[in-house]
Amino acid sequence: MKASIVMTSLILMYMLSFIGCDSRRSEPVKQKEFIADEHAVVNGEKVFMMYCQRCHPGGEGGLGPSINANPAPQFIKRFQMRHGLGVMPSFKREEISKEDLRDISDYLVAWKKY
Numbered sequence: 001m002k003a004s005i006v007m008t009s010l011i012l013m014y015m016l017s018f019i020g021c022d023s024r025r026s027e028p029v030k031q032k033e034f035i036a037d038e039h040a041v042v043n044g045e046k047v048f049m050m051y052c053q054r055c056h057p058g059g060e061g062g063l064g065p066s067i068n069a070n071p072a073p074q075f076i077k078r079f080q081m082r083h084g085l086g087v088m089p090s091f092k093r094e095e096i097s098k099e100d101l102r103d104i105s106d107y108l109v110a111w112k113k114y
Contacts, residue, residue, distance in 0.1 A: 044107025047100045051091060052081075059111060064088060068112060074105040 055064035064087075070077065078101045084090035096104075 038106070038110070040103045040106045041110045043100065044103035044105065044110075047096060048104050048107055051096060052104070055088075059108065067108060074109065077108070078102070078105055 052067070055062050056067045059068040060066050067077070072080075080088065081091055081096065081101055081104065091101075
């Protein structure tokens, strides 16, 4: 008796889950590609791809955590890039100049607005 009630309930829940579902397919959502247009953003993207992309692919989490979700102000992120934190390596001025750090920061801001 209990088994039939449970089975009936499961079938009913299964059927109800499809009510209101539209079987028509819509066109896929087309997202425009991010295209950097300012010189600083273009350079920031280039430097990000050289030094950051392998651990933070697309600004998302990879070996490192997501940069996009990090609410820290940009000056804190630049400090972290320069000095490292935890397993994140530091990048000395000979590797990434002060201007390049600013450009990475500009790139992250522009990409997040996108």
